[in-house]
Amino acid sequence: MDEVPWNEHGLIAAVTQDHRTDRVLTVAWMNREALKETVATGQAVYWSRSRNRLWRKGEESGHVQKLVELRLDCDADAVLLRVEQAGGIACHTGRESCFFRKLEDGRWVTTDPVLKDPSAIYKS
Amino acid sequence: MDEVPWNEHGLIAAVTQDHRTDRVLTVAWMNREALKETVATGQAVYWSRSRNRLWRKGEESGHVQKLVELRLDCDADAVLLRVEQAGGIACHTGRESCFFRKLEDGRWVTTDPVLKDPSAIYKS
Numbered sequence: 602m603d604e605v606p607w608n609e610h611g612l613i614a615a616v617t618q619d620h621r622t623d624r625v626l627t628v629a630w631m632n633r634e635a636l637k638e639t640v641a642t643g644q645a646v647y648w649s650r651s652r653n654r655l656w657r658k659g660e661e662s663g664h665v666q667k668l669v670e671l672r673l674d675c676d677a678d679a680v681l682l683r684v685e686q687a688g689g690i691a692c693h694t695g696r697e698s699c700f701f702r703k704l705e706d707g708r709w710v711t712t713d714p715v716l717k718d719p720s721a722i723y724k725s
Numbered sequence: 726m727d728e729v730p731w732n733e734h735g736l737i738a739a740v741t742q743d744h745r746t747d748r749v750l751t752v753a754w755m756n757r758e759a760l761k762e763t764v765a766t767g768q769a770v771y772w773s774r775s776r777n778r779l780w781r782k783g784e785e786s787g788h789v790q791k792l793v794e795l796r797l798d799c800d801a802d803a804v805l806l807r808v809e810q811a812g813g814i815a816c817h818t819g820r821e822s823c824f825f826r827k828l829e830d831g832r833w834v835t836t837d838p839v840l841k842d843p844s845a846i847y848k849s
Contacts, residue, residue, distance in 0.1 A: 614752050616740050623747035628738050628803035640828065672824040673833050675816050679752035681824045692799055700796035700805045704764065709797050 605636070605677050612648060613678050617691070620669040620683040626691035626698045629656075631680065643668045645682055662722045664688045688717070695719045729760070729801050736772060737802050741815070744793040744807040750815035750822045753780075755804065767792045769806055786846045788812045812841070819843045 605613060612630045619626055629647040631639070635655055638646040645666035649656035659665030666684035673680055692699040694715060701713035729737055736754045743750055753771040755763070759779055762770040769790035773780035783789030790808035797804055816823040818839060825837035 614738050616749055616752055618749060625740055625742055625749065625805050628740055628752075628798060640831075671828040673826045673828070674752060674823040675818055675820075675825070676823075679823075681749050694799055696799075699798040699800075699803075701799070702797045704795040704797070707764075 605633070605673075612650075613680060615645075615647060615680050615682060617645060617666060617682045617684055619686050619691075619697075621685070624698050625700055626666075626684070626686060628699070629658075636680065639668060639682070640671065645684060659687060662688075662690070662693070664690050664722075666691070690716050690722075693719060693723075695722060729757070729797075736774075737804060739769075739771060739804050739806060741769060741790060741806045741808055743810050743815075743821075745809070748822050749824055750790075750808070750810060752823070753782075760804065763792060763806070764795065769808060783811060786812075786814075786817070788814050788846075790815070814840050814846075817843060817847075819846060 611632045615629050615631045616625060617627045630650055632648045635646045635648045645658040645668060647656045647658060665687045668682060668684055670683040671680060689697055691697060692701065695717040696713045696715055698713065701711055702709040703712045735756045739753050739755045740749060741751045754774055756772045759770045759772045769782040769792060771780045771782060789811045792806060792808055794807040795804060813821055815821060819841045820837045820839055822837065825835055826833040827836045
C-alpha cells in the first residue's frame with residue numbers, strides 16, 4: 602500500500618482483465634480502502650467517482666469479479682486485476698466488456714452483443 | 726472525438742494491450758490531440774503528465790506501438806489500444822510490460838525479466 606503514490610484525489614487506475622479470455626473488461630478507480638478490501642476479500646472493489654463511495658462490483662448485478670491475480674505498474678499509479686468474471690458480463694449494458702465499441706473509418710461501431718438485458722440485471 | 730467527455734484535465738485513460746499476447750502493457754493518458762495523432766499516424770501517442778507534453782511512445786527508445794485496434798468504453802472515459810509492440814518491450818525498465826510486479830502474500834514481487842538494459846535503450 603505504501604508503495605502506491607495515491608494521487609490528489611487519492612485514486613489510482615484499475616484495469617480489469619478476464620483471466621481466461623485475456624479480454625480487458627473495465628477501467629475503474631481505486632482508493633486505498635478499495636484496494637485493501639479487494640485484497641482482503643478476493644473480490645474487486647472500486648471507488649465510484651460518480652457515487653462518491655466504495656463500489657463493490659456486482660453488488661446489484663451479481664456480476665462479481667473474483668480476484669485471481671493483482672499486478673502493479675512501474676510507477677505504481679495503476680493496478681491490473683486478473684479476475685474470474687461472474688456471468689461473463691462486466692458492463693452495465695449487459696455486455697462482456699465495457700470496450701464494446703471499436704473505431705472503424707473514423708466512427709465508433711458497436712461490435713459486441715448484449716448478453717443480458719440490463720432491465721433483467723438491475724431490478725428497480 | 727466529440728463522444729469523449731474530456732475530464733477536468735482534458736485527459737482520458739489509455740490502456741494498451743499487445744494484440745498478439747493479449748498482455749496489458751501500459752496504462753497512460755491521452756488528451757484530444759494525442760488521440761487524434763494516434764489515429765492519424767497509426768502509432769500510439771500519449772500525454773505525459775510529468776513532462777506536460779505529447780509523448781510519442783518510442784520517440785527515444787524506438788519501442789513504438791503500432792495501432793492495430795482502438796476501442797472506447799461505455800462511458801467514453803477510457804480507450805483500449807491493441808498494438809504491435811516494437812522490440813517486445815513497452816516499459817522504460819526494459820521489460821515487456823509495466824505490470825511486472827505481482828502481489829504475493831502481501832508483497833509486490835517482480836515476476837518479469839529485464840529484456841534489455843535501460844542504459845542500452847536510452848542514450849544519455
